[in-house]
Amino acid sequence: MIVISNRLPFVIQKDDKGSTIRKHSAGGLVTAVAPVVVEHNGKWVGWPGPDYDFGAPLPESSPDDTTPTAGLKSSNVIPVPLSPNLYQSYYNGCCNETFWPLFHSMPDRAVFSADYWEAYVEANLLFAKNTIKGLDDMCTDDEPTLVWIHDYHLMLAAHAIREYAAKKQYKIKLGFFLHIPFPSWDLFRLFPWADEILQGMLACDLVGMHIHDYCINFIDCCNRRLGTRVDSKDMLVEHGGRYVRVAPLPIGIPFSRFVSLAKEAKRTIPEDKKVVLGVDRLDYTKGLPQRLKAFELLLVKHPEYIEKIELLQIAVPSRTDVKEYMELKEQMDQLVGCINGRFSTATWSPIRYIYGTIGQQELAGFYRDAAICFVTPLRDGMNLVAKEFVACQINSPPGVLIVSPFAGAGQNMLEALLCNPYELTETMDTLHRALTMPEDERTLRMNYLRKREQNQDVNFWMKSFLKAIGRLSEEGSPVVLPNSIRPLSLEDFDEYFAVFRNSTFNQKLALLLDYDGTLAPLAPHPDLAIIPPQTKELLQRLANMPDVYIAVISGRGVNNVKEMVGVDNITYAGSHGLEIIHPDGSKFHYPMPPEYEQKANELLKELQDQVCKEGAWVESKGVYMTFHYRNVPLDAQPDLVSKAKDLIEKHGFVASHAHAAVEGKPPINWNKGRASIYILRTAFGLDWSERVTIIYAGDDTTDEDAIQALKGMALTFRITQNDISVKTAADRRLTSTHCVVTLLRWVERYFAQLPINKQASGSQAPSTPANAKD
Template sequence: MSRLIIVSNRVAPISEGGPAAGGLAVGVYDALKETGGMWFGWSGEVLSSTPPHIDVVERGPVTFATIGLVRRDYDQYYRGFSNATLWPAFHYRADLIQYDRHDFEGYCRVNAWLAQQLVPLLREDDVIWVHDYHLIPFAQALRAAGVKNRLGFFLHIPFPAPQVLLSVPPHRALVEALCSFDLLGFQTVPDLRAFCEYVVHEAGGQVEAGADKAPTLVHAFGRTLRAQAYPIGVYPDEIAQLAKAGTRGKPARTMKATLHERKLIMSVDRLDYSKGLVERFRAFERLLDQVPAYRNHVSFVQIAPPTRADMHAYQDIRLRLESESGRINGRFAELDWTPIRYIHRQYERQVLAALFRQSHVGYVTPLRDGMNLVAKEYVSAQDPDDPGVLVLSRFAGAAQELTGALIVNPIDIDGMADALAQGLAMPLAERRARYRDMIAQLRENNVSVWRDNFLRDLKDGEGTAKRRAPRAKAAAKRVEA
């Protein structure tokens, strides 16, 4: 049986019940636990000038192979092109893009260097699954080194519309690099459509929609590959067990005691400008303005763990949130009530699941997000007999699946305030019905389904591509809606 090789920018030190990890970390680690294999990537260490070396550690069926980055590589590859250029562009924030040609050169150089470190660890029949925007040129570098293994890529963030992607100067080089993979996976059909539209209208390629949910066939830059939407999931029953166990812990008991029977609105996000946190705070303020009866009867808890703290854009959003929460609390706070509890730290998964279970409303309103697993975790953590209500941005990938949520536009402050009021007042029968619809969807499309569908298509793709020759150009330009 062939090994699964996972490649990601960061290899997370995941432990059961440990600090909450992002969607990539949770999904990848759960995949490796079941299939066995290797997880390769950056260790998170930034070195001065010492030549990095690979550390290999085995934990049960999973081998972790990690390597540090020197300061210049970290600045150009990670802080520079990945997070100052690609992140804002892929989240539709062209106004925040910072581009430096030397950073792009560093981005490509580090991808080539990481590929060279992986090559000696590979076996002939390994299946390689590369993750996220940091590693777009990775397959191209492996192909240049002579690697012929099956290579798949999954993008955990949105793929922008062509007119947005054009704001990134080396956009064509990036898409050409993506086409060195055998299979491309996106979170949603709109992301897949955006990629296909770029291929057809900007790269002069062809796409052919797959029949019966098969991946789309893409002909571009002299290669034929496949692309499909694979919405990532969670393990809802495992999260439910974490939530029930967590309610007996001290953090959950303390929260319940300090609420004094007030209703709880709960949010958990990384501290990032794409999450719509400022708009979220203002919508809660609008709720207190419009419905005075909720004053001193509802508390809003926002947990926002730090991320990329050495980048100015993230320092700015932290200062804005501290200012907004202070201003709103100054307007409405009473001696026994603080409207917004803004917490800038990380908590364990079990604690977060328990807090989700205690809350009356889950508040997940990013301005743009690939999937947003917090929304799925919130639903999973609910008590089926007395579930809370999910208020969810239409610009989160999860909104296409969680139709039982109250879907909002995060730019519409009044609309979000109305949704909060609706959620807080929603009758039990309606809450139960919405929960049943969403939990059924989460169970049907859990993280194992995501993994199995992607790996099935990756392993089967070679034969499929050979069987399906390119058709006439007119037919080939169809894009699956």
């Protein structure tokens, strides 16, 4: 196992003598995962803190260390070097100023900065590169290595790790767990680099989140942003030729440890005093001002509580150098002062406010002796304070837990009292109900809560994750993730098209299709990319339907693509639309500046002389050319690709990446997008957008021009093969040419039902039955 987290499970510090020491980090993650890493001789990757001097040896744990990380040897720790400037932009910038507020449903507080994003990308690559060092040491046998990535700081790392492992032929399983909420589509779409985040997470085999709602949000974003096929029932996302499992795995706490702490803690709250306890980081997501105002309203509406209860609010300092947090502290100080000034008597103040850190032993005593635990965040991934309070409720009668429904705990801890922290009257009424709750109800609710948290503690969470990713099961046999994708069916396209235009189609359909990688599977050489006979026959049947119009738009020369397809009564466009042959034989040639023909000849010669080596070659298509490097060894590819790109741009051509190729084209304002619109206008007239339904399918970056041009006017498909890094504006992704065949069969089935097509085909039923699978 290799565990990756933003921070190591301990902090490197200097003691009074200047020696480097390890200080244990508290938290459920460390408590649960560190012993497993130690037991299996795994590794932990993370940032060691600002006091560590890179190059110096890591300190070992002290002899008297009894923490979960005591057995974690320095040789099993991989520190990630982050410069102060990089850490500032990556962690304090992108993580805390962008992802934290956005994922907590507070987009008005989010800062969207390209500099922050670049730092985040750079930091994630550094984490990935250092993880690769661990893989080099550990991937030595047939047993796959589990790489477990944690939280929103590292949502891109899995992508780079998977690519490296594939090149090295390492067997790995990648897991990711998000410790904060995942936002809904309407919020997540605000992030300018949303595609990259989703694809980074989908590089994993398992994505774990606290609750079902977060999982559904993630799956919905994958479907709507990336156009991936999803299975919301089984919580699977198809991506890169794999299924990615998304699972709700609510984190627990070390229950027995908190029980022991509660038994040993000294009493700090008198038995005759009722204390309402709040324990939070001083963060704007925790709803602290709202909590104070609700408590003030309680004293106004129920003056009988004056001198009878006390709100003990512990606020742990957080990000004290950030303006928003300084303003929050000032607001809290003012509210506490105002409320205490309004209601205090000579012997009593309603609020006891502690701004500082409390040790776990003392905190356990507060948990144990409090009458109520007041957990009312505006948004929270889980909130372990609620669980810690329950674990420490060893007295009889027990206290009462109040939880916000906007915390993950609010959906799992069903016996707690729920209140909406945005509505002060409701919060006040819930607090009043808790203070007056009969002992038998308090006992019943707490018994159920304690039983659940004891059974579903942090070790249960750890085992649940390992079981979900296929490392163990209750029966002892491994749980296997689906390793084959369910074939795309006609019913899937029923669902796709049901959303498109509310299931209504115009009487006429225009099918615009790429050739290589769309109609014909990709091949090492263009001459080997042959359209399957059944696909050719299907296209011919569609071309014979009066209501179906077909155009094949390819980067090949127009005569070559016509020869390769060989279907009558359709339009052929070659050289990305520079040359077009209509069904009636008429032709169109885009006017090309004469100088580019000479430049193309010069470029072709230089490419052949300088970069056509190691299996690389150049395909000439007039003023277009393609440098192919599919057969070049992996280690030689970057240098040759860079040189080819430089040569193409030196001659004034535009270089663009394709499948294992770099295309060079003249800098003209004509591409597959412009060509598609020209073809549609020629075929259907100026009002074509109102008279025809359009479907476009392509697999290349050049097809993206057409997808962008037809956005909103067509249903667009991008065939992504197994490339998990493709960014597309298409409505849907398809994984192979087989999926395109299924799409064409769906079109045949649909349009064969129309009266004019029935007449044209002799009223014969379509060759593919409605329930056929591809």
